[in-house]
Amino acid sequence: MLSQTEENYLKAIYKNAGAEQSVSTNAISKTLKTSAASVTDMLKKLADKDLLHYEKYKGVRLTDSGRSVSTHLIRKHRLWEVFLYKKLNFKWGEVHDIAEQLEHIQSPELVERLDAFLGFPKVDPHGDPIPDAEGNYEVEEKVLLSELPEGARGKIIGLAEHSKNFLAHLDAMDIKLGLNIKIIEKFSFDNSIKIKIKPDKVLVLSAKVAQSLFINK
């Protein structure tokens, strides 16, 4: 059985590079906010357990086993987020930190029952896909709102940023996942974008916001 710490390293590696590419010691160290020296130590331990391939000075790549642990953690994390959001009515900016703890609960049975209880959701409250029990998931085709031309229509399906700050800002602007939008006008002055949502509500989004929203393609 893996410790929470080991699990967090694997997840950090997966988030940095997925299962194919390799990740540098420094990248992991930044994600986890630990020293590079500590990371090196841990990478050796995880390599001993066949969770990743490690070659001195060359960075690491997850093994199949390591990838499986990572995606399973992400599955648990996102299922718990759905639970907190849908059943306990937390805001979407509040669920991540709690799920960060809940994802480490060890009980395969619990995950499957939670999944069923939630109605087998496909995405978490931020629009990110929930891996199935085998660790597989589909990534929807999407494009940044800021990339779309005037006149284009689409639906908000994901976020390029996940900070609490950003999520709270979206709440304040009444922007949620699933909204159908149409681009009315793009302002070259500051790259802000005027959009229409629903029948007749119009609002102007800053460039920063437009660059952080994914639209279906």
Added chain:
Amino acid sequence: MLSQTEENYLKAIYKNAGAEQSVSTNAISKTLKTSAASVTDMLKKLADKDLLHYEKYKGVRLTDSGRSVSTHLIRKHRLWEVFLYKKLNFKWGEVHDIAEQLEHIQSPELVERLDAFLGFPKVDPHGDPIPDAEGNYEVEEKVLLSELPEGARGKIIGLAEHSKNFLAHLDAMDIKLGLNIKIIEKFSFDNSIKIKIKPDKVLVLSAKVAQSLFINK
């Protein structure tokens, strides 16, 4: 913030002696299945944090602060048990081990929302009381089924034993909390007891079972 380990020590102390009495090093060591030497070390640390009163060779007693941590843990443990039992349909013998992990999740907001989601339950799936946010709870007056005379009536409201084995046995016998029973006959041969449940079902309980079921008084 306390570590899971520290929390488990406090809970073990509370379970052994409540908040009034004092507990011996050995008793804690048995409950937690760690060496007496380790327990002594930890007791000093917890005393430094004012969670308990420690005097060499005299055992320990929780402080108000220690008692508060303990009852809050028990509150969380039992609320999660209700969740697992009522919402995820786990059997009552399966919930304890998972709740043992969930009780350490740190989020005051989560506990209160879970409580509301569950409809503010007063007892857990084993009939044990759930402390409120202040750590207070009422213990229902009860008596062992084995103590009742022939002809007595009552309702099964609690368990004197919590082993998985016992819980599975009760499942096999179709005995649950809330059942109304009447004592038909007590057999002096082996102290088994014949009871009637509901309209017309009669069954004989072994002495061991009768000594492990609480009836309301």
Added chain:
DNA sequence: ACAAATTTTTAGACAAGTCTAAAAAAAATT
């Protein structure tokens, strides 16, 4: 191609939580 900057590893230390073995204190027996 060499020097400088950056990244990564090693070395040595520390805190938390655990253990076993031995010493000290307390409790039980005779």
Added chain:
DNA sequence: AATTTTTTTTAGACTTGTCTAAAAATTTGT
């Protein structure tokens, strides 16, 4: 009251995960 048994504490060691400082390797820039 003295002896034996049991409980508790101390001493010293080990593991996990972390750190800082220094050394080694790699990458970048000229």
